[in-house]
Structures are given as C-alpha cells and as structure tokens.
Amino acid sequence: MILVLKRGATEHQKEELIKHIEGMGLKAHVSVGEGTTIIGLVGDTSKLSSFTFSSYEIVDNVLRVTEPFKQANRMFKPDDTIIDVCGRKVGQGYFVVISGPCSVESEEQIVGIARELKKAGASFLRGGAYKPRTSPYSFQGLGLEGLDYLKTAKQETGLPIVSEIMSTDVLDRFIEDVDIIQVGARNMQNFVLLRELGRTNKPILLKRGLSATYQEWLMSAEYILSEGNKNVILCERGIRTFENYTRNTLDISAVLAIKKLSHLPVIVDPSHGSGKPWMVGPLSKAAVACGADGVIIEVHNNPKCALSDGEQSITPEQYAEILPKIKKYVEIEDKQLEV
Amino acid sequence: MILVLKRGATEHQKEELIKHIEGMGLKAHVSVGEGTTIIGLVGDTSKLSSFTFSSYEIVDNVLRVTEPFKQANRMFKPDDTIIDVCGRKVGQGYFVVISGPCSVESEEQIVGIARELKKAGASFLRGGAYKPRTSPYSFQGLGLEGLDYLKTAKQETGLPIVSEIMSTDVLDRFIEDVDIIQVGARNMQNFVLLRELGRTNKPILLKRGLSATYQEWLMSAEYILSEGNKNVILCERGIRTFENYTRNTLDISAVLAIKKLSHLPVIVDPSHGSGKPWMVGPLSKAAVACGADGVIIEVHNNPKCALSDGEQSITPEQYAEILPKIKKYVEIEDKQLEV
Amino acid sequence: MILVLKRGATEHQKEELIKHIEGMGLKAHVSVGEGTTIIGLVGDTSKLSSFTFSSYEIVDNVLRVTEPFKQANRMFKPDDTIIDVCGRKVGQGYFVVISGPCSVESEEQIVGIARELKKAGASFLRGGAYKPRTSPYSFQGLGLEGLDYLKTAKQETGLPIVSEIMSTDVLDRFIEDVDIIQVGARNMQNFVLLRELGRTNKPILLKRGLSATYQEWLMSAEYILSEGNKNVILCERGIRTFENYTRNTLDISAVLAIKKLSHLPVIVDPSHGSGKPWMVGPLSKAAVACGADGVIIEVHNNPKCALSDGEQSITPEQYAEILPKIKKYVEIEDKQLEV
C-alpha cells in the first residue's frame, strides 16, 4: 500500500502518521520527490482497508500495490486448478458443457430433458430447485421435491447434478444430492452463505454478480477458499449495462482476465449472458475462443411453457445442432470435451 | 401486459398464441393497426414474467402496463405509511436522524458515542454487530457481543437501536434487541432473508442495492410486505457509477421517485452515498429538500482508528455542527424532527 | 507518477526502464520494499499518458499522483472564479437562474416566454437555435433564424441569452448574438469545437457528458482554458444510469466535488437531470443546498406542443411558483440572486 501525501504536510503530521503505521506492525518507507512525499507500507497489508489512511487530512491518495486476494491468486499458485467431479475434470485442458432447464418443474420433465441431453453429449445436468425471483409472486421452485427429481434424473442418465442454493438451511441436502453447488449472481456477496460453503468440500459454481468487478468476484471466491474449500469454479454470466436489447451483456474478456489473475476454472453462461436463444451458439464458440473451461446452457423441452426463463432456453433439437459446432472449436483449441 | 406482434404473423400463429393466453385465465384483446397487431392481456398479469411470451416467434415486443409491485404501490394505498418505533414516528411529516459508528467496536466506544449523539439530538443509534465486508480478511464485526453493547447503549441513553442482519440464524436475537433491523445493499435480493423478515412485525430498513432499479428495490420491499410485515423503511445509499471520486453516487431523485411510486418512508444515507465526511452536511440538506423522511449518518469518535469505514465518518463535534443546519431545513419544509 | 514493478524484475530490466524515464527529462526515484520495487517519477508528468509505461513487462501498475488538469485546478487558483455576463455575476456568492424553452420555435413564442420569465425573476434566457437530436428525422432547430428571435427577446426584456452551439461554422454569429455559449453533453469531447471556443473570450457553459467522469469533464474545460478563455461555467445535467424512471440521474454530489477540485462556477440542470417537471423544484433546492452557483430550467408556454423536450418543461405558472422557494433557499445559504 502506498500513501501519497499532500504538498503542505508538516513534519509533525508525517510523524503522527508514521507512528500509526508502525503501531500496526508495518514499516513505513518514506520517499520525498519534488513537492510530493510518498510513503510505502511494507508488511502484510492484505487485511488493511484502503480507507484506513484516507481519513488523514494530509493523505491525498491511497494506492494498493498487491491484490487483496491470496488463495485465488495465480501469483501464489501458478498452475491451473483442475477439479474432479464424478470423474469429469473441470479446468486446464478440459471443457465441460452443463445444460438443463432453468427450473425443475416435474419428474417427467427433468428426466425427459436429461435423457435428450445425455444423448446429445452433455457433461452435467443443471436444474433449479430453488429460484431467486425478483418478484415474490413468481414461481419460486419446487424446493426439496425438485432435488428428488434431479436425483432420479441422475440415476437414469448418469449425468452429475448442478443446482443453485439460496440459504444454508438446506445445505445438508445439497451436499448429499448435488454434485456442483451453484451460487447465483444475486448471492455473490452473501458472505454468510459463502463461508458455510467454504466449510464443505463440494465443488462450488460461483456466478459473477450483476455489477461486480473482477476483484470483488475473486474476493467472494476467497471467502470460500479461505475456509478450506479449494473447489471453486467461476462463471461469467453477463453484467448489467445500458443496453437492454440483451438481458445482460456478456463480458467475454472476463474469461481472459480471470485466467490471468487466478488459477481457478472459468465457465461462461451464454443463456443468461444474452437472454436470446439464437445467441447461445455463437457466444459459446466465442467462449471457447477465449479459453473458457466450459459453458452452461439452458435447455427446455417446451420453452414457451417454461415456468421461468423460457425465453432464453433452447430446445433439445437446437442443442443437438449447436453442440457439434462447439466441439469443433474445442478441438481447434486443443481441449478435451468431458462427457 | 401488451404483446406487439411481428408484421408477418399468420392467423394460425395468432390463434395458437391467443389459446395460450386464454389457457392462463386471461382475456386477449386484439387490435389491428396498419401492419401491426397488438394484443392486450386483460386480467391479473402480476405473476406473469414478461418473458413468457417473448419466446413466441411472432411476438416482437412485450410491454408491461402495470407495475408488478402491489402492496408497496401508492396506487393501492395513497396515504403515506407512518411507522412508530419506540414512540418515534417515521414517515409523512416526521423526520428522523439515525446515527452512530459503522461497527460496534467495544462497550466503551458505543456507549460513549451514543451519549454524544443523544446530547446533540439524534433520533436513533446505529451500530453494526455483523459487517458484510468484501474481504474475508477484514474485521467482520463483534457479532452477538456487539448486540449486547448496543443494548447497554440504549439503556444508558434511551436511543432506539438500528443494526444490520446478515442471516436468519440470529433473527431471534435481533427481534429481541434491535428496534429497526437493517438489510444491507448486498442483501437487497437475499430473498430468503427478506421473506423471513416479512414474517416478523419488526420495522425493517431496506437499503437499495448497488445497481438496483427502483422497481427491483420496491419488489424486494414487496417480499417483506407480502408476508405480512408492513413496517418497511427504504434507504437510498448511493449507486455505483463510473465516477470513483465518491464511493457511490447518491441518487437524490430516488427520494422523489419512490415517494411518488410508493407510500413507504424513504431515508437517505449521505455517508455511504458519498464516502466523504465533508459531503455529509450538504447532502443531508439536499435530502430534506427532496422530501426524505430522515437521514442515517456515520459518526465515530476516532475516525482514523475505526475498524471499518472510518474514512467516511464524521466526529461527534462535526455532527453537533451539522445537525442544527439540517434542523433549519426540516423546519422550512414544515416537518418535525423526531427525538 | 508512480510505477510499481513486478516481483521478478531483473536489474537489467530496471535499468532499461530508468534510462527511458531519464531520456524524457524526468528523474526516477527508486524505492525498494519487501519484494516490491517502486519508482517515483519526478518532474512534469502532466503530458505523459499513464499508459506509456504500462507496456513494460516488468511494470505491474502505473499510478498518477497529480491531477492532469492545471488551469481548472483549485490547487493552482484557490479563489472562486466569478464571471461577469452583462452585469450579472456567476460564481462565488452569486446565484443565477437561467430559463427558457428547449427550442426556439417562433418569435412570438420566445418573446412571450421571455416576458413571463422576466416578470417572475429570471437571470438569463435560454433557447435552442441548433438542437442535437438522436434522430435525423426530429426537429433540428431554426438555426440562425432562431438566433434572430432570441436577439429580439433580449431587446424586449433585457435578459441576456444562453444558446447551444454545435459546430464552429456559426461561431461568429454566436459571438455576436449570444451572451453565454452552451456546449451540450454530446459535444463535451468535441475537442475541435472546445479549442475554437477557447480562442474567444465568451462565457462558455460546458455541460457534463452523459457518462463522463469529473476528471474528463474538467479536462474538457481545460481545452478551453488552455487556449486563453478563462470564462468557463460547468453544468451538471444528470448522468446515464440503469434507472430509466428518470431521463438521467442527477449527480448532486458533482457540485460538491467540482467545487473542491476546481475554482470554476457550477450550475445544475434539473430539467434534463430528471426529465420530470414535478422534480424540477425540489432538485433546484437540493442544488442550492449543495452550493451550486445557479440552475438552468426548461420553461415552455405549452409543453404538450413543444417541438422538443416538452415532457420535461414546466409552464410559466409553475415557474412563478417554484422561483420563490428557490429564492428562500438561496437566502439561507447567504447567496445573492442575480437578476
């Protein structure tokens, strides 16, 4: 951390500040330029708020030198993390396709879709039992009943299960029945939930918040990692921008950036990322081109009657058409599709 | 809800769509213009997603006519809601000043500040026992111990307590010890938490999310209201914009807009809304000028050593200077300061 | 400017970088912490791009210490700038009310409105002769004919004229006929136009761009100032955010921030800043509360039939009601209304 002092700072004021710094067990490295004094803080500043010193009148600016995330940081773990889920690898040279409906609506529905996905070549089955909806009057998911149906679908097809958790009171059931626990965009900074998930060893799919920066996103991963759970997969799902033609704006550069900053696997959600079924194919290919470790695609047998997010789902037929195109790109990028 | 159809829509396609609408218990009011067909949906569309119909190929656009919030809507309850908290009124002609430190750090600290605030003329004491921090390595609050100290401060000064809840597992203690339960910006869409709070009858201070629209914010209030708890106070605390000079950008028009759309009380947080202690006074006056029902101000006895958000706190001395200026504006606006 | 080097930087790489710095006539002040090397650049770095050094592989981060604006900077001119326009003062203890229709539509219209404004107590008359419209099919203004009508309105009422310029080819006429030349939000970074305006000595009203930061805005003022024209008035007119209920989101903190960073006068446009006539009064009061040097308000005799922006205009009757309330706030803030 670097403190830039204002021009008029007196010696007395500087001493008081330095005393404060040293009182925290840090060293203050003072360097005086023409008019400007700069103090470099040496030691572990990761727990310091950048605001601690900005309340000093003589401090003009506080600059952070190192990223505040440690365990998610590629600097401290240069090799890609590979997570094994029921024999399928996520990360590095492997590519996964997670697919399924937004919500589990019935046993028949989810088992039916799962069979078609399995046939087309999916890696994982996704399906929501608990749905975070903007309106309290919208369908909120089948709850534990939904988890039961997902379990049946897994038994029938062998596809491991990805499903979203919304609160810790059903954590035990998720640990038992779900293979990858998803944390939704709206819960990216539900720190109590993150910490509890960090105390399990379940793979966690952490979606990026609607307006979250890369650093905030990685800090949320850090909440999980710092409690001991190293199995975190990040998911870019589009950010809010001024453009309303698409539901969200997919930030494809996020894949490149996160891969540089962190060793964790990154997948892309082109369905939420655009809200347009006809964009799902091309955006999936773009994700592969940028080095993503997978995609998560919404597929519904009857999008028009879906109880949630039908408008962005593709049909199993469209899915079977898109998948070979994605595979072709995966091969060009020398990756292996995990099925 | 209005559906605008594409130019080329065939009669057969229209019939299929109308059948779907009528199957939902709604009436379809078809109106044909030059080239364009418009279908108005008549009946209760509040539970419908605007996306239900956008997956139809012939549907060009789906337009919502009525707001999806009901209980928060001023249309259905024209009179201002007034909430009574320990004899202090919030809403309509009353104005409250909530103040205190970001975090409770010790009994001595919180009791000391509370005494100074009481003397200066505060309505409520705020203090965080649980702190949502971006980093897992930052101070997370004293937890239940913090609630104990707040209770002592209340006993000493008579100031009712405002404190933030982060998860439902400590809800019982909050109901017992806290007078207004705060939901932070990052939990504005933690729907499980909102629903549980809706099942109590405690006053809830619901902060606006960092990038939330007015409608999303009111829908979150609707989660609480629809469960039976009518005591919701909204709090504008600044939104994220491209400007980083201020911590957030205070959206002062939000006060005017929410007052128009809803009957719920609205207060303003100039401390988080700017992150600059010297902006707190003027922004508080602007809040009064726009009809806010109160302000929430961070005050710390020693901002430089605060364990969180010290940089935006004012000192009790500054507080005592600012308060009379706010009062003057409150009087001009014909409101009554509640102490 | 400060360069933070990566951990693995070799001595050879550092020397190469330092040579580059010194080759630019700057001194390099090297300071080595635990693992991290920091280089402070001493000398005039105002013309340097912060990107010049970020292309060096060993440079991790480039941090700017001083603001790149000079002449607009309060640090170098601590006293408020006061601009005299036809005997009316703008800046410091003076407050101006600029008002009039979005577009000049006819001589009758503008003269009629001007008379009513004069009676109610306006400081300046605004009216658009050239209108920047999103669509080429919308009314683009009367052009030079509009300037003629404004001139007549000035002769009839004595109110000085504020009007927007869109390109330099009509600059001579603007210099002759207009008292304050307005630069619209969409032209805030039309650098050719700014530079030409800098070569006149006309007062310039520079509106903030739709998504501009404070620094970008001040740098645009710097374009004018650096050419010799010191008469720049800044105008906050709302920024684009995710909220569409209001046309723009008025950033009231901008007034406080710009006053701190710069000595230039700042006024507020509550009409464009909200797009809602009923918000104009309260937002004007909020502007006064935050120290603005004036407001610019759209007034139209028949908002429903206005050729542009009628929806946000107030009527002369509403104007006459609002003005006394603004005046009351101006008095409390110990400022003088210039008429």
Next chain:
Amino acid sequence: MILVLKRGATEHQKEELIKHIEGMGLKAHVSVGEGTTIIGLVGDTSKLSSFTFSSYEIVDNVLRVTEPFKQANRMFKPDDTIIDVCGRKVGQGYFVVISGPCSVESEEQIVGIARELKKAGASFLRGGAYKPRTSPYSFQGLGLEGLDYLKTAKQETGLPIVSEIMSTDVLDRFIEDVDIIQVGARNMQNFVLLRELGRTNKPILLKRGLSATYQEWLMSAEYILSEGNKNVILCERGIRTFENYTRNTLDISAVLAIKKLSHLPVIVDPSHGSGKPWMVGPLSKAAVACGADGVIIEVHNNPKCALSDGEQSITPEQYAEILPKIKKYVEIEDKQLEV
C-alpha cells in the same frame, strides 16, 4: 407508438388527446381493457418523440413499437450490405483485417509498419493523423502532414487507408487521400459531422460511443444514410463499464445484435476494446465466431515509445503470429479474408 392511459382518465381528457393525435395526421386506435385504456397510433410515427405525449397527465406510459431507424433497418433491406473499397469487399461473406498504429508519427514509421503489415497479410492500413485526446496537453496528431505520410505508405504497399476525421474543415483532404473515413467514439453523436459525411459517397467507419445503446448507434448511422451515403461500416470498440482492469469492455453480443437489426457490416476493435495486447488474438477469434465482418488491430513497431495508445498495440511480430489463427477461424466460418 402506443399510449397507455391512467385509470382515472375522463372521457373529456381522452378526446382532447385523440384530437391532438389526429391533428398530426395519425389515426388513434382506442382499445379499452379492465380499467386500462390503450391508444395505438397508426401512421408514420418515426418523427415523433416518445415524449410528445408523456406530458399529458392522463398518459401513464408511451411505448414505441417500431424502431426509429429506417434506412439502417434490416426489416426494410433484408440483404447484407457489401461495400467495395479499392477492390476489397466489406460485409457478408468477406472478412477484413484493418491494422496499423494509433498515430502516424513519421513517414519512416508508417511506411515501415505498412510494409510489415502488407507482408503478414493485412487488408487495410489504419493510422491517425488527427487524434482526439482527453488532455489538451497530449500529442494531437500530425494533421495534414500525417495524411501525406499515409498516402506515401499506400503508394509503397497498395494498402488502402483508414483514418479518423474530427471536423469538417479538413473533409476535402480526407475525401481525396483516405479510403475509409473513421468517426471516433467521442464523435458518434457529432451530428453536424455525420450529416456532412452523409453528403459524400466515401465509406465511413462509425465507432460506437462509449456508453451508446444499439439504437443510438444505429440512429447515428441513420444520420449518414439519410443524407444519401449508403457506405457505412459499424465498429464495436468496447463500452464503459465498472470494470477497470480492461480499458473498455468489449460487447461481443453487439455483433450478433446489429447483424439482426441491420444490414450494415460490423467490425470489432479488440485493441481499444480491451487495452491489453495479449487479449487481441483471442478477442479477434471471438469476433469471427460471432459473425463479425472484420477486425481493426493496433500494431506499432515500438509500442513502448508510441506517442499514443502504445500500451495496447502489438508488435508486427505478434501480429504475424496472430493473423494465421484468425484466418483459421475465418475459414471455419466459411468466410473469405480480403487482402
């Protein structure tokens, strides 16, 4: 255009509104639902502001049914526009690579780079003679001298020239010397400039504004098209978001959206879109995957010493490595690289 009326609207008020509509030569198609009245406007509403009617007290909401752009609209011209520039085709099945330095710095520099680009296989040479810089103190380009050097580079290599115009006073020279005239992001809504360019028949490369919506961007294209010039190429160059790790956030979905909405060619600028040289390759591939008609890439012989934007430029060597990878993707997508 559709007007949704408020519940309490009286017959008299409705009649007044309908009279206004019919007075504009439009038909009013009234449809009454339960409680809500909807009026559909039939006729040419393209020149109407959506605000014209929102000032009516009884109008609750104004909804636009058709896009306001006509000539840019694919609905009215279903086939892709193909633009021929010096024998190179832009649009449909053709793919172009435009490359070169941000600024022309000397004859030697631009001719040298042009030769290397030609060898590697570029379609066009770009180079800035006029540079829009945030600071008046930054290098502003060589001006007409820069155009001379570009001409020489064209003579030496045969590569057609792309260069940015900032004002109309040098338009004649641009028409003579430049093959594609670029309009920068900051001038996307410089309507005077757009209109003048519309009166030429030169191909125009119109960059998207920093926070522009698709519709605003297409409306700016409409300014050019409506004056008669049909040769418009759109360029996605990244938008401003809250993420500062990248210079801008490349909106890759924009390519898909614009291709759907319009028949005009769309290219992508991965250099400005990310600000990171190491992202240029992958983002170019993503652009191809999403159907872009080309990319524009910054290449500089010595990025560290570039007078502008060096930090995002790649070297000719890196360029020669990336190009074959882009070509491979172009082939998979069945397009032809134009050289």
